[in-house]
Amino acid sequence: MIIVNYVVAVLLLVLGLYAVCTQKNLIKVVLGLGIIDYGINLLIVSVGFNDGGTAPIFTISDLLNGISSNFFVDPVPQALTLTSIVIGACVDAMALALVIMIYRKYKTVNADEVRRIRG
Amino acid sequence: MISVQHFPVIAVMGLFLCAFLVEIFGAKNKFIRNTIVLIAAAGAFALIASLIKPVLLNGEIISYWMGNWEPVSGYAIGIGYEIDALNMFFALLVVTTILLAAIYSIKYMARDHHLGHYYTLFLMLSGSVLGLVLTGDIFNMFVMIEIMTFASVALTAFRNNKFGALEAGFKYLIIGSIGSSMTLAGIALLYAQCHTLNMAQISAALTNSLTPTTVLAFALMFAGFGVKSYIVPFHAPAAEAYMTAPTSISMVFSGMVNKAGVYGMIRLVYVIFRAMDLAPLQLILATFGTVTMFIGVTMALAQHDFKRLLAFHSISQIGYVITAIGLGTVLGLEAGLFHAMNHTLFKGLLFLTAGAVLYAAGTTDLDKLGGLSKKMPKTTVCFLIGAFSISGLPPFNGFASKWMIYQATYEKAATTGNFAYAFVTIVALVVSVMTLASFIKVTQAVFFGQLPENLKDVREVPLLMRVPMWIMSVLCVLSGVFYNVVEKYLLTPAANAAFNVTNYIDKMMGDGTAAAAGVTNITVDGATLSLWNPILWLVLFAIVLIAVCIVVLTGENTRGRVLAKTENDSEDGKYATFFGGEKSTHSHVAGSDLFWGFKHDFKGYFKFIQGMHSGVVSDYALWAVVATALIVVLMFVFVH
Amino acid sequence: MKFKNGITEKNVIMKCGADMMLPFAVVFGIYIILFGTVSPGGGFQGGVMVAAAAVLLYLAYGYNTAKNAINTEVLRVGEACGATMYVILGLCGLFVGANFCRNIFFDNGAVGDLISAGTITFMGYSVGFKVLTGVGFLLLLMMSLLAPDSDEEEEEE
Numbered sequence: 001m002i003i004v005n006y007v008v009a010v011l012l013l014v015l016g017l018y019a020v021c022t023q024k025n026l027i028k029v030v031l032g033l034g035i036i037d038y039g040i041n042l043l044i045v046s047v048g049f050n051d052g053g054t055a056p057i058f059t060i061s062d063l064l065n066g067i068s069s070n071f072f073v074d075p076v077p078q079a080l081t082l083t084s085i086v087i088g089a090c091v092d093a094m095a096l097a098l099v100i101m102i103y104r105k106y107k108t109v110n111a112d113e114v115r116r117i118r119g
Numbered sequence: 120m121i122s123v124q125h126f127p128v129i130a131v132m133g134l135f136l137c138a139f140l141v142e143i144f145g146a147k148n149k150f151i152r153n154t155i156v157l158i159a160a161a162g163a164f165a166l167i168a169s170l171i172k173p174v175l176l177n178g179e180i181i182s183y184w185m186g187n188w189e190p191v192s193g194y195a196i197g198i199g200y201e202i203d204a205l206n207m208f209f210a211l212l213v214v215t216t217i218l219l220a221a222i223y224s225i226k227y228m229a230r231d232h233h234l235g236h237y238y239t240l241f242l243m244l245s246g247s248v249l250g251l252v253l254t255g256d257i258f259n260m261f262v263m264i265e266i267m268t269f270a271s272v273a274l275t276a277f278r279n280n281k282f283g284a285l286e287a288g289f290k291y292l293i294i295g296s297i298g299s300s301m302t303l304a305g306i307a308l309l310y311a312q313c314h315t316l317n318m319a320q321i322s323a324a325l326t327n328s329l330t331p332t333t334v335l336a337f338a339l340m341f342a343g344f345g346v347k348s349y350i351v352p353f354h355a356p357a358a359e360a361y362m363t364a365p366t367s368i369s370m371v372f373s374g375m376v377n378k379a380g381v382y383g384m385i386r387l388v389y390v391i392f393r394a395m396d397l398a399p400l401q402l403i404l405a406t407f408g409t410v411t412m413f414i415g416v417t418m419a420l421a422q423h424d425f426k427r428l429l430a431f432h433s434i435s436q437i438g439y440v441i442t443a444i445g446l447g448t449v450l451g452l453e454a455g456l457f458h459a460m461n462h463t464l465f466k467g468l469l470f471l472t473a474g475a476v477l478y479a480a481g482t483t484d485l486d487k488l489g490g491l492s493k494k495m496p497k498t499t500v501c502f503l504i505g506a507f508s509i510s511g512l513p514p515f516n517g518f519a520s521k522w523m524i525y526q527a528t529y530e531k532a533a534t535t536g537n538f539a540y541a542f543v544t545i546v547a548l549v550v551s552v553m554t555l556a557s558f559i560k561v562t563q564a565v566f567f568g569q570l571p572e573n574l575k576d577v578r579e580v581p582l583l584m585r586v587p588m589w590i591m592s593v594l595c596v597l598s599g600v601f602y603n604v605v606e607k608y609l610l611t612p613a614a615n616a617a618f619n620v621t622n623y624i625d626k627m628m629g630d631g632t633a634a635a636a637g638v639t640n641i642t643v644d645g646a647t648l649s650l651w652n653p654i655l656w657l658v659l660f661a662i663v664l665i666a667v668c669i670v671v672l673t674g675e676n677t678r679g680r681v682l683a684k685t686e687n688d689s690e691d692g693k694y695a696t697f698f699g700g701e702k703s704t705h706s707h708v709a710g711s712d713l714f715w716g717f718k719h720d721f722k723g724y725f726k727f728i729q730g731m732h733s734g735v736v737s738d739y740a741l742w743a744v745v746a747t748a749l750i751v752v753l754m755f756v757f758v759h
Numbered sequence: 760m761k762f763k764n765g766i767t768e769k770n771v772i773m774k775c776g777a778d779m780m781l782p783f784a785v786v787f788g789i790y791i792i793l794f795g796t797v798s799p800g801g802g803f804q805g806g807v808m809v810a811a812a813a814v815l816l817y818l819a820y821g822y823n824t825a826k827n828a829i830n831t832e833v834l835r836v837g838e839a840c841g842a843t844m845y846v847i848l849g850l851c852g853l854f855v856g857a858n859f860c861r862n863i864f865f866d867n868g869a870v871g872d873l874i875s876a877g878t879i880t881f882m883g884y885s886v887g888f889k890v891l892t893g894v895g896f897l898l899l900l901m902m903s904l905l906a907p908d909s910d911e912e913e914e915e916e
Contacts, residue, residue, distance in 0.1 A: 020293065040304050095292055098272075098288055101279060105285060111736050
């Protein structure tokens with residue numbers, strides 16, 4: 001169990017939330033969203049770690065020799081992380097496409113001026 | 120022949136497959152596109168409706184493992200679908216909404232371009248919500264939430280030359296992504312403790328061991344599902360998205376998408392964590408619900424746009440549902456589920472009539488509409504049925520479900536002796552009255568009153584748009600008059616399924632698992648409803664309606680017409696009679712401000728609330744983060 | 760939006776570099792897709808690598824050449840075809856009486872061969888194809904918003 005991974009994951013999450021809540025440029029808000037996703041991916045991968053384990057690919061001869069419980073790391077969080085990376089890439093792509101269209105219509109990317117609906 | 124247990128997967132995958140087929144074949148050809156969409160929607164409806172007999176009437180639970188990966192030595196290794204009565208209740212709501220929205224949007228969207236993309240996104244949204252309510256695996260639920268968010272954002276910004284559509288889509292994406300990220304963090308922490316992703320097995324593993332990690336996971340997932348169901352600090356992007364989306368999609372949003380959030384919250388609190396017997400948690404949920412109810416309806420009183428007003432009312436009604444669910448009794452859960460079902464019906468009907476007005480008149484601004492009942496009488500009748508339902512007039516369905524909510528909260532106050540629940544009943548009654556006031560204002564501003572010059576030649580909307588409105592009006596009336604039938608066949612199995620967790624675990628993981636893990640059901644009493652007779656109310660309503668019609672039609676029409684005599688500002692001519700003949704440049708009394716005295720008295724409160732909805736995306740994100748932090752602190756203090 | 764001349768100018772170093780790297784990128788990406796079940800990688804990773812070839816083309820030759828070299832209609836339809844193949848492969852299991860996504864081709868080869876994992880090999884290929892066409896289309900769309908104007912200015916001189 002690696003402490004540094006968990007600390008950095010929570011730090012990235014907090015930094016990303018700070019960027020979304022306080023920055024005024026819309027592109028910086030989208031970058032903050034990406035940082036939140038990376039922090040959570042690091043958290044998920046660190047959950048599956050086993051001390052002294054190898055990659056979760058094995059052949060039949062390895063199985064027949066008998067394995068201990070720390071033979072390889074948990075493969076399920078790796079699958080979760082792959083899915084989460086794909087989702088993060090799609091969210092960033094869609095957000096940036098919306099920012100491009102907002103720039104074309106509103107001629108600005110400052111969040112204080114992109115607020116025609118309010119109240 | 121394909122047996123019944125494959126039907127849920129075929130329904131969900133069929134919707135996705137037809138979405139891709141529309142992309143390949145339907146980009147140019149209108150007839151093929153409409154055919155594929157209608158076949159997909161009708162097919163999903165037929166498959167789910169054929170599951171009513173085994174699941175709801177006979178009480179079975181269908182458990183289905185994808186790829187035939189059965190659990191090995193007590194650990195679930197595959198993705199599982201589990202359908203019990205609670206899932207079936209929400210699935211029926213979802214497929215009804217999809218079918219009616221598909222029929223409505225054939226004519227409504229006929230004037231737009233890029234319709235191939237619209238129908239692809241619509242079918243992906245439908246498939247993802249149906250997959251969300253049918254699945255039994257928690258990561259599968261997260262993936263479906265993400266697909267739902269993407270499709271919703273793309274559909275909100277679909278008409279991108281409409282006022283404010285792009286910024287509404289952007290804000291929805293940012294706040295929705297924050298919510299999904301919180302849910303994912305909660306799922307990761309839950310996996311670290313339980314080493315499984317199946318909801319039934321997690322429920323068995325969490326029996327008497329609530330470590331701090333699982334409490335943090337509970338708080339994060341609670342906040343995540345709260346973002347999806349739009350309770351109060353997370354509600355701002357929803358109000359904008361309902362306003363700028365095409366109206367057939369607004370109906371889908373308010374009918375299906377926030378019910379998915381409510382379903383997630385019920386599963387989380389009742390089944391996975393089984394924490395509903397803790398009194399502080401009930402109080403927390405009731406507080407969130409009450410604040411949502413109140414802020415929703417007071418913001419709605421101050422709006423000038425038809426669809427934004429309906430969006431705030433939608434938020435307020437979800438407050439009712441969350442309050443009723445948070446009570447922790449069988450009657451409370453039944454009342455919450457009944458109100459969720461009625462909300463889908465009457466709010467869908469109101470949004471469809473708003474779409475008809477937009478299609479015919481070209482605007483939804485309350486200051487520019489008026490007097491449309493002479494030109495669109497059938498739409499007016501449907502709107503009036505919807506308005507009576509949402510305000511809670513008997514014998515419509517809004518009255519039946521609100522009556523159950525009042526009874527549930529009052530009984531809770533009586534049995535626990537906690538005066539806060541009686542206060543909740545009083546707030547619910549006041550909010551109901553304010554809802555009625557708001558809808559009187561809208562009816563006067565849009566349908567009765569004076570017809571403006573530029574709307575002289577609006578006509579009634581086409582038949583394909585009227586059919587879903589009629590179907591929903593009939594369902595509103597029927598479920599109000601025959602509420603006994605609804606309660607016996609739909610609500611009681613669903614509420615009992617939420618409390619009967621041992622059955623859920625046993626069917627999925629093999630018999631005896633629940634007993635081995637030490638899971639026991641929370642013992643609850645059955646629900647007894649108070650008595651009222653809907654048939655008498657229906658007769659009374661019909662007599663009063665006939666009397667009003669007789670008086671109006673046979674009396675003289677002595678209403679004069681106000682002419683605009685000034686040259687510069689024809690709008691000021693309307694108010695010249697109010698201000699003693701002097702032309703004023705700023706007139707505070709617009710045509711839709713029927714309760715301006717009320718708003719003037721409380722102007723400090725209204726200015727504060729409207730100032731908080733500032734429209735800046737960073738502000739809305741700050742509310743979401745502060746609310747999440749508050750939920751985490753509250754859960755650690757009370758649920759430990 | 761204005762760009763410095765460095766991006767759309769026909770630079771000799773960039774053209775030579777892209778000429779060398781482009782076939783390598785495409786072949787390596789397809790290798791990662793094809794061997795998805797026996798080595799690290801798979802559909803998504805390989806698909807993104809092949810789609811990066813579109814960016815290389817844009818950097819070296821400018822937007823007009825990139826747009827004429829790649830047919831966007833094929834990309835758009837191909838993305839939906841990849842997704843349809845995935846769902847149909849999943850529904851194959853229903854015809855033999857098993858559940859959805861059942862492994863029905865599992866008697867093919869020994870562990871470590873190319874076609875040895877059953878249905879999931881073909882599902883990986885269709886995911887790879889879908890990501891390839893989808894991300895390529897997305898990148899072309901974003902590039903078309905960036906620099907069509909300055910490209911035409913260049914050519915008029």
